[in-house]
Amino acid sequence: MKAKKQIQMWMVFVWTMVFMVGGVWAEVLQDNSDGSIYRYGDDFSTKKAVRDSYDHSDFWPENAFPPAEPYLYYSSRYGNPAPGLVFMGFKGQRAHLNYCFPIKPVNDEPLRGVLKFDLKFLVNAVSLTSSADRAGYMCYSISPDGKHWTIPSPLKPGAQAIKVGSHQGTCYVSLSGHLALIDNLAVELNGPQPNVIRVPGDFDTIQEGIDAARDGQVVEVGPGTWTGEGNMNLDFMGKAITVRSAKGARYTIIDCRSPLTVLQPLRGFYFHRAERRDSVVEGFTIRHGRVPGYAIPGDDMRWNLDAWHPIGAGIYCEFSSPTIRDCVIEDCGTEIGGGIGCVSARPMIERCKIIKCRAGGFGDCRSGGRGGAIGLIRFSGARVLDCEMIGNQCYYNSQGGAVYTRRSRMMLQGSKIAENGAPGNLEGGGVYCGAGSDMVVENCIISNNVANAGAGIFSMRHEMATDATSLSPDCCFCDLLVKNCTIAHNRLVYPMPVYPGAGIHSLGTDILVKNCIVYFNKPTQIVIYKSPSRMPVIFSDVQGGYPTTLENMPEAGSVEYVDSCDLVGYPNPADVHSIICPGNIDEDPLFGNPLLPNPDYHLKSYFGRYVEGVFTDPAGIRPGIWVRDKVHSPCIDAGDPRDSVGGELPPNGHRINMGAYGGTWQASKSKGKKFEPDLNGDGVVNILDFIIFAQHYMMRDLDGEVIY
Numbered sequence: 001m002k003a004k005k006q007i008q009m010w011m012v013f014v015w016t017m018v019f020m021v022g023g024v025w026a027e028v029l030q031d032n033s034d035g036s037i038y039r040y041g042d043d044f045s046t047k048k049a050v051r052d053s054y055d056h057s058d059f060w061p062e063n064a065f066p067p068a069e070p071y072l073y074y075s076s077r078y079g080n081p082a083p084g085l086v087f088m089g090f091k092g093q094r095a096h097l098n099y100c101f102p103i104k105p106v107n108d109e110p111l112r113g114v115l116k117f118d119l120k121f122l123v124n125a126v127s128l129t130s131s132a133d134r135a136g137y138m139c140y141s142i143s144p145d146g147k148h149w150t151i152p153s154p155l156k157p158g159a160q161a162i163k164v165g166s167h168q169g170t171c172y173v174s175l176s177g178h179l180a181l182i183d184n185l186a187v188e189l190n191g192p193q194p195n196v197i198r199v200p201g202d203f204d205t206i207q208e209g210i211d212a213a214r215d216g217q218v219v220e221v222g223p224g225t226w227t228g229e230g231n232m233n234l235d236f237m238g239k240a241i242t243v244r245s246a247k248g249a250r251y252t253i254i255d256c257r258s259p260l261t262v263l264q265p266l267r268g269f270y271f272h273r274a275e276r277r278d279s280v281v282e283g284f285t286i287r288h289g290r291v292p293g294y295a296i297p298g299d300d301m302r303w304n305l306d307a308w309h310p311i312g313a314g315i316y317c318e319f320s321s322p323t324i325r326d327c328v329i330e331d332c333g334t335e336i337g338g339g340i341g342c343v344s345a346r347p348m349i350e351r352c353k354i355i356k357c358r359a360g361g362f363g364d365c366r367s368g369g370r371g372g373a374i375g376l377i378r379f380s381g382a383r384v385l386d387c388e389m390i391g392n393q394c395y396y397n398s399q400g401g402a403v404y405t406r407r408s409r410m411m412l413q414g415s416k417i418a419e420n421g422a423p424g425n426l427e428g429g430g431v432y433c434g435a436g437s438d439m440v441v442e443n444c445i446i447s448n449n450v451a452n453a454g455a456g457i458f459s460m461r462h463e464m465a466t467d468a469t470s471l472s473p474d475c476c477f478c479d480l481l482v483k484n485c486t487i488a489h490n491r492l493v494y495p496m497p498v499y500p501g502a503g504i505h506s507l508g509t510d511i512l513v514k515n516c517i518v519y520f521n522k523p524t525q526i527v528i529y530k531s532p533s534r535m536p537v538i539f540s541d542v543q544g545g546y547p548t549t550l551e552n553m554p555e556a557g558s559v560e561y562v563d564s565c566d567l568v569g570y571p572n573p574a575d576v577h578s579i580i581c582p583g584n585i586d587e588d589p590l591f592g593n594p595l596l597p598n599p600d601y602h603l604k605s606y607f608g609r610y611v612e613g614v615f616t617d618p619a620g621i622r623p624g625i626w627v628r629d630k631v632h633s634p635c636i637d638a639g640d641p642r643d644s645v646g647g648e649l650p651p652n653g654h655r656i657n658m659g660a661y662g663g664t665w666q667a668s669k670s671k672g673k674k675f676e677p678d679l680n681g682d683g684v685v686n687i688l689d690f691i692i693f694a695q696h697y698m699m700r701d702l703d704g705e706v707i708y
Contacts, residue, residue, distance in 0.1 A: 038102050038111075041186040044074060044085045052103050057087075057095040057650070069650040070095035070178075079183045080118050087138065089178030091654055092644055094139065096176040096665075100146065101164070101187055110247055110283075112165035113189035115173055120181045121157050138177035144326065146172045146624070147612060148351050148386035148414065149665075152647075165189070167248025167283050167326060174665075176647075196220050198246075205230030206243065206254075215240040221284075223251035232256045232266060232289075233307070236322070238273035245283035249328045256313075256332075257288040265291040265307050267332070271320035272305050277348055279322040281315070289313035289332035294363025296336060296377075299407065303343065303378065310334045310362060311375065312341025314354070321346040333358040335367060336404070337375030338392060346381040349374070353388045359404070360395025369394035371404030371432070372420055380408040387415045396424030399458070400432030401449055407436035414443045414664075421450035421493070428458030429490060433509070435462045438479045445601055445660045448489045454505030455490035456521065457482065461508040477510065484515045484639070486601045486660040488591075491522040501527030506536070515639035516540040517589045517601075517659040539583030539640040541658055546584050583640065589659065590633040601660055603633035607651055608669035610661075626669075635659055636670045 042048045049072075050059055060071040070090045074083045087095040101111070121136025139152035144166030152174075164171050164187070171189065175182065196218045199209040207230040209219040219241060226232075232254060234243070245252035256266040268286035271279070293310035297303055305318055314329035317340070324347055329339040338357035340349065360369015372392030376382055389402040401420035403412065417430040429449030433439045439459075446456045461478040487503045495502075503521035504513065506528045513536060518525045525543050528536045537546045592600035592609060602609050606628060613624040639656035646656065646663035653670045661667045 037191050038113075038189040039187065040101060040103060041184075043184050044079065044083050044182075047074075049085060049097065052099065053097050054100050055096070055098040057097070060088075069093075072097065075181060078120065078122065078181050080120075084118075084120070084181045084183035086122070087175075087177040087180045087182075090650075093648070093650070093654075094176035094178055096174055096647075096649075098172065098174045101171045101173070101189060110165065110167045111169060111171045111189045112193065113163075113171075113187065113191060115160070115162045115164050115185070115187050117160050117185040118183045119155055119157050119160050120183075122179045122181060136177065136179035138175065138180040138182075140176075141174045143172040143174070144168045144351065145170065149174065150350070151385065151413075152176065167245070167250070193218070198222070207231070207234055210234065210236060210239070210241065210243060213239060213241045217241050219243045220246050221252055223247045225253045225255050227255040227257065232268060234269045236269075236271060236273065236275050236279050238275055238279075240276065240278040242280040242282060244280070248283045249285045249326060252283060253285045253287060255287050256290065263292045267291060267313050267316055268329070269315045269322075270307055270312075270318075271316065271322050271345070271347075272307075272318040273320065275320040275322045277321060277323050279320075280325060281322060281327060282325045283327065285328040285330065286314045287331055289329075289334075290362065291316075291334035292362045294335045294360075294367035299378070309343070311336045311343060311377075312339075313337075314339045314357065315341075317342045317345035317347050317380075319344045321348075323348045323350070324352060325350045326352065328353045328355065329357060329373075330355040331357065334362055335360060336370045336377060337373075338369075338371065339373045339389075340375075341371070342374075342376045342380040342382055342408070344378045344380060345376075347383075349382060349384045349387060351386045353390070354392060354402075355388075356391045356393075358393045358395070359400070360398050367395060369396075369398040369422070370406075371400040371402070372422075373402040375400065375404045376408035376410060377406050378408070380405075381410070382408075383411045383413075384415060385411075385413050389415070389417045390419050392420045394422040394424075394426055396422070398422050398424065398426045399428055399434065401426055401429040401451060403431045404428070404434065405432070405437040405439055406434035409438045410440070412439065412441045412444060416445045416447070417449065418445070418447045419449065421455075426451040427453050427460070427505075429455040431457045433457070433459035433478060433480045435460065435478055440481045440483070441485055442481075442483045443660050443662070443664060444485045446485060446487045446490065447599065447601070448491075448596060450491055450493050452493060452495070453500035454502075455492055456487040456503045456518075457505070459506045459509040459511060478508070480506070480509050480511045482511070482513045482516055484656070484658070484660060484662040485517075487516060487518045488520045488594075488601065489596055489599065492524075495523065499524045499527075501525065504528070506531060511536050513537040513540055515643065515656060515658050515662055517635055519543045519589055520594065535581045537584060538581050539638065539658070541585050541587060541589050541635050541638070543586065545586040546581055583638070585634060585638065587634040589635045590629075590631055602666065603635055603657065603659060603661070603668040604629035604631050605636060605668035605670065606630075606632045607671060610666045610668070632670075633668060635662075636668050639663075 057070045057072050060073045062073045070093050071088050072095055073086050075086045078084050138155045141149040141152050142164050143149045197209045197213055199206055199221045203209045213219050254268045258266050267289040291310045291313045313332035313334040332338055338359040339354035354373040357372055359372045360367050372394050373389040392402050394401050402417045421429050429451030430446040449455050459480045490502050492502045502524045503518045504526045508530045510532045590604040592602040608626045611625050611627055635658035637653035637655040639658050639662050641655050643656045647665040648667040651669050656662045657667045
């Protein structure tokens with residue numbers, strides 16, 4: 001009997017261990033040998049994902065009739081082993097599951113590691129709509145703070161290993177998909193990092209570490225202020241390496257100030273050896289970069305590589321395409337691109353802050369200046385994602401208080417451009433899109449900038465009468481798309497009637513303003529002169545309205561600026577032709593807080609408005625909260641109905657919002673429906689919808705592959 005009881009006790013112990021390994025294995029673990037290593041896992045045999053994910057689609061019973069919105073469910077049929085977690089989208093919207101690691105605050109140390117899970121795509125044989133609804137897909141995004149996210153990246157089925165991390169001590173991950181199953185999710189942060197060169201430690205200066213590194217290696221720089229020879233004018237030498245800080249930009253500063261009185265270029269980094277995206281700068285503050293001079297070779301002149309070109313006082317990219325990530329560039333100045341300057345370069349600039357930099361005034365006393373924060377010339381092509389450009393300046397007779405492009409391309413997305421300007425004449429307080437440029441400005445806030453024309457955005461094609469065959473260096477085109485942006489509180493300085501546009505001013509540009517809010521700009525909102533399009537503004541909320549366009553105005557050189565929304569003082573009213581642009585409204589957008597100096601441009605909603613979190617505590621991990629308002633913005637569900645709602649969370653009206661948060665997960669919510677009789681989304685309630693209902697009710701499928 002005693003032996004039998006011992007055997008029973010051992011069986012209980014074994015089954016307890018099996019249960020812990022199989023289900024409770026998902027708890028947070030601290031490695032005994034090194035308390036800095038963080039591990040987390042979930043095999044989805046318990047309901048941990050409901051508790052540990054800070055935001056997610058509805059969790060739904062496996063065989064219940066599905067809701068009319070994206071949802072998640074635990075599958076008893078699929079997994080490795082079952083159960084696994086299934087993502088089910090709805091009408092093009094993906095189901096989502098968002099985590100913040102560590103689940104419980106540990107410390108504010110930088111995090112680096114990997115997220116692993118198994119991924120399988122399923123087939124929905126029930127779907128009677130498009131073939132896309134029957135195929136599975138999965139994307140992921142990562143963020144250091146729950147606010148600025150990378151563009152969703154698609155995944156292929158199989159075992160996944162995604163690099164994650166941040167300098168803020170928190171790492172946000174968003175998984176989203178449709179007809180996709182994940183299992184055996186595991187995270188390890190701050191584990192052993194091979195192939196890392198440390199400065200100091202292995203070498204005394206940053207440049208020595210770069211010189212010793214081989215392709216694929218990491219040069220990790222410790223906290224402190226780095227200055228002097230070997231710690232500025234840093235050159236990657238064409239290597240595919242990562243130079244990163246150990247503790248982030250807050251604690252790792254490259255100070256370019258020099259005690260030398262001899263004029264010389266002093267900048268943080270100089271890329272000029274055809275570096276590509278796998279050459280990465282990450283997590284530095286670059287201060288006091290200065291590159292004197294003002295002479296820039298003309299467009300019709302040969303370009304010679306030279307560090308003395310007065311371009312890019314923080315970082316200069318010349319015929320190279322590096323990745324610049326999580327950096328702060330402040331108090332830097334030169335002629336073009338006070339913070340970052342590019343010549344025939346295509347950098348990726350992610351989650352950077354460019355603050356109080358200046359373009360112009362470093363040559364003769366009135367040398368102009370182009371792009372206080374970022375300047376692109378000579379066929380450059382930058383991608384700028386989730387950045388902030390605040391308080392940057394130009395000099396006299398300047399262009400682009402924050403951003404300047406000429407004969408270049410730029411994708412400017414998810415960024416904030418605020419409080420930029422100049423003490424003298426300036427075109428484009430926030431953004432200047434010049435001749436030969438192709439620019440997309442999407443999901444951006446352009447606020448509280450000042451200029452003489454186009455305080456928010458200025459675009460101009462110089463040779464408007466030149467045809468496409470012209471050999472003139474002044475290019476004959478300029479394309480600008482402004483989509484889902486909030487352009488507010490920008491103002492003209494020293495204006496005289498008839499006024500130019502304060503929010504947007506465009507001369508001869510092929511411009512389209514779409515799904516935008518243009519409000520509270522002074523004294524005018526939008527001026528568009530000689531656009532090729534008869535409807536350059538659509539589905540936007542413009543203060544004063546946008547019902548008209550102007551024709552037959554004087555040619556360039558004697559242009560009388562006219563606000564297309566305010567015709568007072570226009571000398572020839574007969575030249576005004578009414579054009580009704582589709583979807584435009586003139587209603588108070590009902591911002592969360594419409595007042596300076598700290599406006600909140602989220603839209604008030606009966607059903608949910610996002611309020612961003614304040615990260616005062618280094619261990620704080622809350623990304624923000626959702627609140628309900630007593631009023632509802634007319635800009636919700638008012639964008640172009642042809643556009644996808646993208647990442648907008650349910651409930652929503654299946655139509656994109658206007659403004660900077662439209663199409664993102666921070667979009668304000670609208671009335672949703674839990675049940676829609678039009679189950680296949682074809683716009684008609686008929687026998688096909690009843691078939692789907694019957695199949696779910698009977699819990700039967702067509703060929704054994706239904707996963708609802």
